[in-house]
Amino acid sequence: MTVRELLDTTSDIPEQAVVHGWIPSVRRMKNVSFAWITDGSTSRVVQVVLSPELGKKLTIGSAAKITGSWQTSLKENAQQRELVAAQVDLLGESDPGTYPLQKKSHSFEYLRSIPHLRCKSGAARSLLTLRSAAIYRLSDFFRTKGFLQTHPPVLTSSDCEGAGEVFSLARRRNNDGNGQEEEFFGDKTYLTVSAQLHLEALALAASRVWCLAPTFRAEKSDTARHLSEFYMLEAEVAFVNRLPQIMDLVEDMIRNLVGGTAGDSSIRADLLGRRRDEDDTTLDPAALEKRWQDVTEKPWQRITYTDAVDVLLKATAGGKEFKFPVKWGMNLQSEHEKYLAEVVSDGAPVFVTDFPAKLKPFYMLPNDSDEDERRTASCFDLLVPQVGEIVGGSMREHRYEKLEKAMAGMGEEARRQLGWYLELRKWGSVRHGGFGLGFDRLVGYIAGVENIRETVTFPRWHERTLV
Numbered sequence: 001m002t003v004r005e006l007l008d009t010t011s012d013i014p015e016q017a018v019v020h021g022w023i024p025s026v027r028r029m030k031n032v033s034f035a036w037i038t039d040g041s042t043s044r045v046v047q048v049v050l051s052p053e054l055g056k057k058l059t060i061g062s063a064a065k066i067t068g069s070w071q072t073s074l075k076e077n078a079q080q081r082e083l084v085a086a087q088v089d090l091l092g093e094s095d096p097g098t099y100p101l102q103k104k105s106h107s108f109e110y111l112r113s114i115p116h117l118r119c120k121s122g123a124a125r126s127l128l129t130l131r132s133a134a135i136y137r138l139s140d141f142f143r144t145k146g147f148l149q150t151h152p153p154v155l156t157s158s159d160c161e162g163a164g165e166v167f168s169l170a171r172r173r174n175n176d177g178n179g180q181e182e183e184f185f186g187d188k189t190y191l192t193v194s195a196q197l198h199l200e201a202l203a204l205a206a207s208r209v210w211c212l213a214p215t216f217r218a219e220k221s222d223t224a225r226h227l228s229e230f231y232m233l234e235a236e237v238a239f240v241n242r243l244p245q246i247m248d249l250v251e252d253m254i255r256n257l258v259g260g261t262a263g264d265s266s267i268r269a270d271l272l273g274r275r276r277d278e279d280d281t282t283l284d285p286a287a288l289e290k291r292w293q294d295v296t297e298k299p300w301q302r303i304t305y306t307d308a309v310d311v312l313l314k315a316t317a318g319g320k321e322f323k324f325p326v327k328w329g330m331n332l333q334s335e336h337e338k339y340l341a342e343v344v345s346d347g348a349p350v351f352v353t354d355f356p357a358k359l360k361p362f363y364m365l366p367n368d369s370d371e372d373e374r375r376t377a378s379c380f381d382l383l384v385p386q387v388g389e390i391v392g393g394s395m396r397e398h399r400y401e402k403l404e405k406a407m408a409g410m411g412e413e414a415r416r417q418l419g420w421y422l423e424l425r426k427w428g429s430v431r432h433g434g435f436g437l438g439f440d441r442l443v444g445y446i447a448g449v450e451n452i453r454e455t456v457t458f459p460r461w462h463e464r465t466l467v
């Protein structure tokens, strides 16, 4: 029986329960011992009551199988149940003197220094549980909308975003420690920065496709929202005519996910019941609950980039100070994104649409009605409070000549590598669009954790690849 099953059982109370798990705490008293046992099915723990002899078998950090009866506690809170142990089998020893997760509060920063052990802490484990539940929910969402889940490649020869922030690949030829490195494929090969281009090829054959896959950026960012390796959820849809259809899909998906999370009693107990002392860089339960309500109950505004710049200019005139001065044509910085997300939708997410085309990659469909100087692209970013951008999406240029023209400014090599992408526009190309969602950012947002590094099991950034 898992800890979650045991804790969430309201009827059919089992007389005998067997739990396998790890022991985050042992307290020995003269006549009785208490321990906690936990197993990853939830971040909560089961309280175990043991005789002093059985209690002696357990140490903090050890693994055990405990057989006992699931009883209403005799003391204090009569609602609470505990496992009264009849038998303890020690499965894995632990030296209590050196165990790095002693029973006291541990900051996320400390936990980050022991990534191979940190999921033994309740706070980190609750994020594992949330992440897994979110994937189930999203898979279900896409299935009911008629999407195919696909697996585009991670190795590519193209830089989708054109920002040059790619990791390139080499092959090590022997293993004697001074192995030489050589290029393996005929072309320069990189870890993908986005699966979008390949996903477009699939959408132009299968109409509605999505994927959730590792994505890599070789930028030297040291922020709470950037990783070198992160998971991106991408979707691509053929036969859509207008950008709002893509925004509707994104909004529906996130409302559905957050609503489902808020309505899941076990996940609620994990996230809202976490120990504050263990967890000082997360939102408190009331603030987290309000965040979920803001997302699910309030309308999400959609404003153009041009209007967003006006909002920022008005704020500046009203005395709000930004590090980066605001003017039409600039990239929105995270401070601008966060401000817009706070004020425009009153705490709910906000879509900012139609950015200057010059700021955006070659594949975006321009708004043809615009004059050249102020040409915008049919695109959006979705911004949320405290994080900023979590999704970027657009209509794609589907016309051969126009796309060829948009690619004219690239180097010859880049154009050659994207020949297949251009070619897609020759045979049955249709209007299509899609988006990419920073999955780790979204998990952090839903869980109310400040730093994206907590949402990933083994986070990678330029200062960390070991473990």
Ligand code: 4AD
Pocket: 160, 161, 193, 194, 195, 196, 217, 225, 226, 227, 228, 230, 232, 234, 235, 389, 390, 391, 392, 393, 394, 434, 435, 436, 437, 438, 439, 440, 441
């Ligand atoms: O805005 P981005 O760069 O868009 C694309 O790559 C498109 N090709 C996606 C598409 O349309 N299919 O990245 C999409 C999202 C961002 O909104 C952000 O949430 C996340 O990916 N993201 C990162 N997350 C963590 N660490 C990083 N370094 C990230 N860079 C982007």
Ligand code: MG
Pocket: 381, 389, 391, 392
């Ligand atoms: Mg973006």
